[in-house]
Amino acid sequence: MFTIDLTSRKPIYEQLYNNVVRLISAGVLKPDDKLPPVRSLATELSVNPNTVSKAYKLLEADGYICSAVGKGSFVSPDISVQNAEKQLALEQVSARIKDAVSLGATKEELLKILDGHFNG
Amino acid sequence: MFTIDLTSRKPIYEQLYNNVVRLISAGVLKPDDKLPPVRSLATELSVNPNTVSKAYKLLEADGYICSAVGKGSFVSPDISVQNAEKQLALEQVSARIKDAVSLGATKEELLKILDGHFNG
DNA sequence: ACAATTGTACTAATTGAGATAATACAATTA
DNA sequence: TAATTGTATTATCTCAATTAGTACAATTGT
Numbered sequence: 001m002f003t004i005d006l007t008s009r010k011p012i013y014e015q016l017y018n019n020v021v022r023l024i025s026a027g028v029l030k031p032d033d034k035l036p037p038v039r040s041l042a043t044e045l046s047v048n049p050n051t052v053s054k055a056y057k058l059l060e061a062d063g064y065i066c067s068a069v070g071k072g073s074f075v076s077p078d079i080s081v082q083n084a085e086k087q088l089a090l091e092q093v094s095a096r097i098k099d100a101v102s103l104g105a106t107k108e109e110l111l112k113i114l115d116g117h118f119n120g
Numbered sequence: 121m122f123t124i125d126l127t128s129r130k131p132i133y134e135q136l137y138n139n140v141v142r143l144i145s146a147g148v149l150k151p152d153d154k155l156p157p158v159r160s161l162a163t164e165l166s167v168n169p170n171t172v173s174k175a176y177k178l179l180e181a182d183g184y185i186c187s188a189v190g191k192g193s194f195v196s197p198d199i200s201v202q203n204a205e206k207q208l209a210l211e212q213v214s215a216r217i218k219d220a221v222s223l224g225a226t227k228e229e230l231l232k233i234l235d236g237h238f239n240g
Numbered sequence: 241a242c243a244a245t246t247g248t249a250c251t252a253a254t255t256g257a258g259a260t261a262a263t264a265c266a267a268t269t270a
Numbered sequence: 271t272a273a274t275t276g277t278a279t280t281a282t283c284t285c286a287a288t289t290a291g292t293a294c295a296a297t298t299g300t
Binding site: 009037038039053057067068069070071072073 | 246247248
Binding site: 011012013047048049050051054068069070071072 | 286287288289294295296297298
């Protein structure tokens, strides 16, 4: 269900965050679905519970999930798959921008492209 | 000529790398142009020479520049391949923006992401 | 009522990448 | 020859990420 790359430069808690957002956007995780307990997921991924907790905390701060002591963590009831998909698409944009910048793309070039999608 | 942000999460050597690639791509640095010596640039940027050296090493490994002891570092005579890669990357950005817009992304949201790659 | 589960909070220790510091060497230039 | 240049090496420092350990409070299930 959840996969992380320990060799990646991206922090584990960030990978987990993206994992959950992706699963929601794909419809695998639906509103009110229960997420694995912090400890269980930590054990499953061979990762520290604090790391999972950090990801969950961020997900709750961004409205993707709701957590409560004793109950667990659940996908937000009001979260729409559309919103999650949009967030995912925005992540893709960010990643491709990063690539382009690495290859010498300037802010002006990127702005021009961006404008093209709102004027044209 | 070169600017870095010491507060950025992005490593200095990576910022320098992108700086050079961008200047080459923009035509400011042309083939066979001389780059600042490692020590000079390090002093100018208040940065360790090793950090500049690391950036130069990567740039040479990727074919952007040619370095030689005693002579200095110069923009590679042929950089056409890199320019082609940039164009491809820009096309990817455009495609992903299109996806995001169709999912409800606003221009403001995209601008914020774009800024993030040039400020943060 | 009780035990297990759960999210959360906290401090301390560890790890690794990035950066600095200092020095040295070899090739080139003037 | 003396200065400049890229490169290499080793050691040290810094900081975010992660681990480790413990504890607490609310909920669940029996």
